[in-house]
Each structure stands twice: as structure tokens, then as C-alpha cells.
Amino acid sequence: MEIIRDIEKMQSRAEKTRQGGKRIALVPTMGALHEGHLALMDYGREKANLLVVSIFVNPIQFGPKEDFEKYPRDLQKDSRLTEKRGVDLIFSPEIKAFYPEFFQTYVTVEKVTQNLCGASRPGHFRGVTTVVCKLFNIVKPHLAIFGQKDFQQLIAIQQMVEDLHMDVEVVGRPTIREDDGLAMSSRNVFLSPEERISARSLFQAMQEGQSLFRMGERKTEVLLNRVRGLIMEQPFTRIDYAKICHPRTLEEVKVVEGRGVLALAVWVGATRLIDNCLLEDKGQ
Amino acid sequence: MEIIRDIEKMQSRAEKTRQGGKRIALVPTMGALHEGHLALMDYGREKANLLVVSIFVNPIQFGPKEDFEKYPRDLQKDSRLTEKRGVDLIFSPEIKAFYPEFFQTYVTVEKVTQNLCGASRPGHFRGVTTVVCKLFNIVKPHLAIFGQKDFQQLIAIQQMVEDLHMDVEVVGRPTIREDDGLAMSSRNVFLSPEERISARSLFQAMQEGQSLFRMGERKTEVLLNRVRGLIMEQPFTRIDYAKICHPRTLEEVKVVEGRGVLALAVWVGATRLIDNCLLEDKGQ
Numbered sequence: 001m002e003i004i005r006d007i008e009k010m011q012s013r014a015e016k017t018r019q020g021g022k023r024i025a026l027v028p029t030m031g032a033l034h035e036g037h038l039a040l041m042d043y044g045r046e047k048a049n050l051l052v053v054s055i056f057v058n059p060i061q062f063g064p065k066e067d068f069e070k071y072p073r074d075l076q077k078d079s080r081l082t083e084k085r086g087v088d089l090i091f092s093p094e095i096k097a098f099y100p101e102f103f104q105t106y107v108t109v110e111k112v113t114q115n116l117c118g119a120s121r122p123g124h125f126r127g128v129t130t131v132v133c134k135l136f137n138i139v140k141p142h143l144a145i146f147g148q149k150d151f152q153q154l155i156a157i158q159q160m161v162e163d164l165h166m167d168v169e170v171v172g173r174p175t176i177r178e179d180d181g182l183a184m185s186s187r188n189v190f191l192s193p194e195e196r197i198s199a200r201s202l203f204q205a206m207q208e209g210q211s212l213f214r215m216g217e218r219k220t221e222v223l224l225n226r227v228r229g230l231i232m233e234q235p236f237t238r239i240d241y242a243k244i245c246h247p248r249t250l251e252e253v254k255v256v257e258g259r260g261v262l263a264l265a266v267w268v269g270a271t272r273l274i275d276n277c278l279l280e281d282k283g284q
Numbered sequence: 285m286e287i288i289r290d291i292e293k294m295q296s297r298a299e300k301t302r303q304g305g306k307r308i309a310l311v312p313t314m315g316a317l318h319e320g321h322l323a324l325m326d327y328g329r330e331k332a333n334l335l336v337v338s339i340f341v342n343p344i345q346f347g348p349k350e351d352f353e354k355y356p357r358d359l360q361k362d363s364r365l366t367e368k369r370g371v372d373l374i375f376s377p378e379i380k381a382f383y384p385e386f387f388q389t390y391v392t393v394e395k396v397t398q399n400l401c402g403a404s405r406p407g408h409f410r411g412v413t414t415v416v417c418k419l420f421n422i423v424k425p426h427l428a429i430f431g432q433k434d435f436q437q438l439i440a441i442q443q444m445v446e447d448l449h450m451d452v453e454v455v456g457r458p459t460i461r462e463d464d465g466l467a468m469s470s471r472n473v474f475l476s477p478e479e480r481i482s483a484r485s486l487f488q489a490m491q492e493g494q495s496l497f498r499m500g501e502r503k504t505e506v507l508l509n510r511v512r513g514l515i516m517e518q519p520f521t522r523i524d525y526a527k528i529c530h531p532r533t534l535e536e537v538k539v540v541e542g543r544g545v546l547a548l549a550v551w552v553g554a555t556r557l558i559d560n561c562l563l564e565d566k567g568q
Contacts, residue, residue, distance in 0.1 A: 011451055019303060102533075104395045105413075105447035110388040129389075130448075137449040163389035164414075165421040167295055249386075 001083040003090045007098070007138055010091050014052075014140035022049035026141035028132060031055040031092075032072035032186035033081050036176040040145040041085045043173055052139050053082050055092040060099070061127030072186055091139060098134070107133045109156045109163070112250045116152050116263050117274065120240050128153055129160045136168055144168050149175040149183050151261060151276040155250060175275070177203065183275045190271040198234040199268045205230040205242075206277045209262050213279045218256045220244045223279075231266055240265035240272065247278065285367040287374045291382070291422055294375050298336075298424035306333035310425035312416060315339040315376075316356040316470035317365050320460040324429040325369045327457055336423050337366050339376040344383070345411030356470055375423060382418070391417045393440045393447070396534045400436050400547050401558065404524050412437055413444045420452055428452050433459040433467050435545060435560040439534060459559070461487065467559045474555040482518040483552045486559045489514040489526075493546050497563045502540045504528045507563075515550055524549035524556065531562065 004010045017024055025048030027040045037053075044051045055078055062068035075092065082090060106126050113125035136144065146154045154172040161170050176184045181203030182196075191199055205227040212223055228242050245252050247261045256279055263276040288294045301308055309332030311324045321337075328335045339362055346352035359376065366374060390410050397409035420428065430438045438456040445454050460468045465487030466480075475483055489511040496507055512526050529536050531545045540563055547560040 007449060011449065015451065019305065021303065102395075102443075103447050105391065105393045105444050107448075108390050108392060110390065111386075112388070134447075134449050137451060140451075159386075160389050163387050163418075164391075165291060165295065165418050167299065167421060167424075 001079065001087055001089065003079065003092060005092055005094055007093055010093075011138045011140070013089075014138065017050050018140055018142075023143065024048055024050045024052060024139065024141045025143040025145060026135065026139045027051075027053045027145050028135050029053060029055055030057045030071065030186065031075065031078050032189075033078045034176075034184045034186060034188075036147050036149065036184035038081060038085050039176050040147060040173055041082065041087055043171070044143065044145050045086045047143055048141075050089065051087050052089045052091055052141065053087050054135050054139065055090055056095075056098065056131070056135075058127060058131040059095065060130060061124050063121055063123060066121070067187075072189060091135075093138075106130045107160060107164070109159050112152070112155050112159050112248075115245065115250050115252065116241060116243060117265060118152065120265060125153070125156050129156055132157055133160065133164075133166075136166055141168055143171060145171045145173060147175060148172045149185070149275065151263060152250060155248070181207070183273070185273065187271055187273065191268060195236045195269040195271065198236045199273060201231045201234045201237060202264050202266055202273060202275045206262055206264065206275060210277060210279060213256065214281070220252070220254050220256065220260075223256075223262070227262065227264070231264070236269045238267040240267060242266075244279065285363065285371055285373065287363065287376060289376055289378055291377055294377075295422045295424070297373075298422065301334050302424055302426075307427065308332055308334045308336060308423065308425045309427040309429060310419065310423045311335075311337045311429050312419050313337060313339055314341045314355065314470065315359065315362045316473075317362045318460075318468045318470060318472075320431050320433065320468035322365060322369050323460050324431060324457055325366065325371055327455070328427065328429050329370045331427055332425075334373065335371050336373045336375055336425065337371050338419050338423065339374055340379075340382065340415070340419075342411060342415040343379065344414060345408050347405055347407065350405070351471075354474075356473055375419075377422075390414045391444060391448070393443050396436070396439050396443050396532075399529065399534050399536065400525060400527060401549060402436065404549060409437070409440050413440055416441055417444065417448075417450075420450055425452055427455060429455045429457060431459060432456045433469070433559065435547060436534060439532070465491070467557070469557065471555055471557065475552060479520045479553040479555065482520045483557060485515045485518040485521060486548050486550055486557060490546055490548065490559060490561045494561060494563060497540065498565070504536070504538050504540065504544075507540075507546070511546065511548070515548070520553045522551040524551060526550075528563065 025044035107129045108126050158170050180200050209223050209227045231237050242264050244260045244262050259280040265274045309328035341355050391413045392410050442454050464484050493507050493511045526548050528544045528546050543564040549558045
């Protein structure tokens with residue numbers, strides 16, 4: 001497995017690969033890889049000739065008071081994990097080459113980024129869509145694979161790709177969970193053992209919400225009251241948001257018609273966790 | 285010569301062309317073609333196997349009070365002109381397919397678009413960089429050719445391409461002028477015969493500015509006083525701006541060190557004209 005740091009080298013490799021009629025899959029990551037990421041790679045391995053994983057902790061998607069500095073980084077460990085999963089190439093650019101001093105261009109998806117994490121983290125999705133646009137232009141993938149845990153991110157990227165006619169197929173893959181249901185996340189390492197127990201409540205509350213929904217409850221207020229109650233009764237938890245939205249526009253709904261997405265952001269101690277599930281008649 | 289309106293058809297043609305090892309050149313236009321556009325095509329014809337001209341009057345680069353509705357359109361005439369110049373393909377998308385109802389993604393170049401036309405026309409350059417990004421993703425050119433008359437547009441596009449790592453070579457080509465020096469523009473048709481005479485003053489004032497510069501004058505205030513005076517002494521003229529800027533950052537300078545760009549926007553009657561020239565020791 002090869003590691004490329006140079007942007008032009010990566011781009012010219014990608015162009016040659018495409019010219020050779022080979023398919024490229026990209027799994028964009030910020031490193032600190034876990035089974036959730038690795039499942040995306042397994043999917044990409046099946047679909048492409050050249051499987052690229054980008055590892056880049058993207059400063060412009062972090063707010064000034066967020067955890068950019070302490071975000072976990074371990075390229076050596078990540079390399080071992082990706083190599084085992086059959087990844088061909090890690091692209092891990094230098095931050096100064098990626099964002100030179102005079103850098104000033106941003107890609108903004110306006111509507112679907114307003115609600116949910118967009119409301120709590122101003123500028124976050126502008127940072128995400130900009131970095132993904134840049135990565136797409138450098139790695140030139142036919143296929144790009146993202147986790148559904150970051151549901152709003154997935155929707156924003158799909159919207160960007162559609163609006164800007166990027167010639168990339170964007171695939172969202174199911175969230176991978178720990179045995180007790182906690183969604184895999186690079187930030188889970190920040191949880192103390194006691195907080196880790198409280199963190200289960202996100203999944204438990206979502207299951208309860210799905211269960212109520214399947215029993216016929218369609219009123220958002222009723223569903224969310226139950227969800228919020230289950231989370232708040234745990235120690236260390238503070239709800240940033242708990243909302244039910246239309247799965248494409250991400251606007252809040254009062255009554256779930258057809259499908260809805262139940263989306264959570266919860267502080268557990270000093271760690272902010274997100275999770276989501278679909279509400280639909282056949283369950284997730 | 286072929287005309288393609290369908291976005292996916294254009295994109296798949298472009299992908300196949302690239303896979304075949306052929307080079308694509310794109311001349312993006314809003315139609316109403318004149319010798320300035322045609323000179324860009326001549327340049328592209330020399331450099332590429334597939335020469336594409338896009339014709340699309342882009343609504344999102346016009347302000348609400350600007351001339352989107354009355355902007356000249358004549359696809360039949362444009363087709364004849366391009367065919368004569370050896371263009372292979374016109375790409376002219378439908379507005380509703382290009383900007384569907386839920387469209388919401390924009391590319392913004394922040395710094396170099398603040399001054400000059402960016403100050404007079406809020407949102408204009410966001411519209412330009414967004415449409416060019418979309419066209420690049422659809423037509424997949426190796427080479428894209430723009431006129432230097434729209435100098436700030438050229439700089440903004442070069443900045444976007446650099447910042448987002450678009451794999452496109454952007455070329456700026458010299459302004460083509462009428463015999464009396466007026467820069468070719470699709471908007472020149474709006475000028476009455478009397479206004480047309482006053483419109484000469486832009487070029488004459490630029491020549492005077494260059495002449496002063498070559499004689500050693502480096503103070504912006506002195507240079508601009510002469511330029512403004514020559515334009516204002518003509519009837520029908522109203523200066524939107526007359527500035528001397530750094531040719532890469534487009535920030536105004538008080539003293540020209542090395543090179544500067546003298547940039548003008550002047551209303552002549554109800555028509556807004558722009559022009560520019562480089563100030564450098566060897567002349568333009």
C-alpha cells in the first residue's frame with residue numbers, strides 16, 4: 001500500500017487510472033479509523049480497481065472552540081488498518097499545500113445545512129463541502145463512500161454533487177455500532193467509563209422512538225418527548241438537539257408523513273456525539 | 285457542428301473524449317458572440333482535439349435590477365459564427381435543468397471578488413464562479429479560455445481553479461478592440477450612435493494612463509485624475525469606478541510597484557462598460 005502526500009502526484013495518478021479505464025473509489029476520512037470507516041473500505045474494495053482512502057484532519061470544518069487540536073491522529077495505526085483491508089493508496093496531504101496562504105474559495109450548500117448540526121456548528125458544513133470538493137478534484141473518484149452516521153453531511157455532499165454536476169456516485173452506508181448500540185466514532189475515545197455508559201442512551205432512545213413509530217405514533221412532539229426523556233435521565237448528558245426531519249430537505253416536520261429522520265446531537269460530558277435513524281414503516 | 289442541450293449527454297461525451305486521450309478546450313460564453321469570443325475559439329482550435337463553446341445566459345450572475353432579460357440572444361447566428369471558426373460542439377443547456385428548483389450550492393471566491401465589479405455588483409462573481417465550476421464538471425476541459433477584458437472574472441476563476449485543485453488550465457487572452465479602441469462586448473449593441481462616440485474615451489483614457497506611466501509617473505492618484513478627467517469630459521459618461529490595483533490580489537495600490545492593472549467601469553447612457561490594461565514598464 002502506498003501513501004501519497006503530494007497533491008499533483010495524486011491527481012496525475014488519478015487521471016492516468018481513469019484513462020486506463022479503471023474505476024476509482026474514495027473513502028474520505030479524518031483518520032483515527034474504526035470499524036465504521038473500515039466497513040466503507042470493504043464496500044469500496046468490491047466496487048473499484050483503485051481504492052483510495054484520504055486521511056486529512058480538515059481545519060476549516062472545526063469551529064474556533066472545537067476539538068481540532070485534540071482530534072485523534074495516528075497515521076501509522078491507520079496505515080496498518082487500511083492495508084489489512086486491501087486499500088491501495090492513502091492520500092494524506094500536507095495542510096499548507098492543501099490550504100495555502102492566499103486560499104479563499106469555498107463551496108456552500110445553503111439549505112440542507114441550515115438545521116441540525118449546521119445550526120450548532122456555523123461554518124462546519126462549508127468546511128466539509130469545500131474539502132470534499134477539493135478531494136474529488138484531486139482523487140477523481142467514480143465512487144465516494146460516506147457513513148450514514150453523519151447523515152446531514154451525506155445529504156449536503158449529495159446535494160453539492162447534484163448541483164455542481166460532479167461526475168461522482170455518492171454512496172451512504174449504514175452506521176456501524178458497538179455491541180451496546182453506540183455508533184462508532186473517532187470521538188468515542190474521549191468518553192470516560194461512566195460517560196460511556198450514559199452514551200448508550202442515544203441508541204436506546206432511537207430504538208424507543210422507532211418502536212413508538214411502528215406502533216403508529218406519527219406526532220413529532222410525542223416521539224421526541226420520549227426520546228429526550230430517555231437521554232436526559234442519564235448522567236452527564238446534555239441534548240444539543242433532538243429533531244425529526246424530512247430526509248431530503250432536513251426541515252423539521254410536525255407529523256411524519258412517509259419517512260422521517262430522527263437526528264440527535266448530545267453532549268456526554270465534554271464530548272459531542274451524533275446519531276440518527278430513519279423512521280419508516282418497515283424500520284431502518 | 286453539433287449542439288448539445290442535455291447535461292448528461294455532454295458529460296458522458298466529455299468523459300469518453302478524455303478516455304480516448306483527446307484534449308478538450310472550452311470557451312464559456314453567454315452567446316451574442318463577437319470577434320472577441322471568436323479569437324478565443326481560434327486559440328482553442330489550435331490547442332485541442334475537441335473544441336466546445338458553451339452558450340448560456342447565466343441568471344445567477346445578474347443582479348435583480350440588471351439586464352438579464354434584455355441581454356442579447358441569437359443562437360442561430362452564434363451557431364453560424366462558431367461553425368465557421370471550426371468549433372466542434374456547442375453546449376447550450378436548458379435553464380431549468382441547469383438550475384433545478386432545489387438548487388442551492390454556490391462556489392465563492394472571497395478576496396479577489398471584493399473590489400472593482402464585485403463592489404458594484406454584489407453576488408455577480410459568486411454567479412460566475414458557480415456557473416464556471418458547473419461547466420467544468422460537465423465539459424471536463426483540459427483547457428478553458430477567457431478574455432482579459434473581464435479581468436477580475438479571469439482572476440477569480442484562476443483563484444477558484446487553484447484553490448479547488450480543478451484539473452483545468454485557465455488561459456486569459458488579450459482583449460479584441462474595434463478600430464477606434466472600444467473593447468468588443470456583447471453590450472456594445474445597446475449604445476446609441478452618440479453614446480458610441482463617448483465610449484471611445486475608456487480606451488483613450490487608458491492609453492493616456494499608460495503613457496503617463498511610461499514617462500515615470502507611479503502615483504495612482506495622479507494617474508487616475510488624468511484618466512477620470514478624460515472620461516468625464518465626454519457626454520453620457522458616469523464613472524462607476526476607475527482604480528489601479530495589484531494584478532493578482534486586486535487590492536488598490538497608492539503607488540504602482542512593478543505592475544498594476546488599471547481597471548474601469550463606466551456607464552455610458554444606460555450601458556455599463558468595463559475595460560482594463562496593464563501598467564508595466566514595457567507597456568501592455
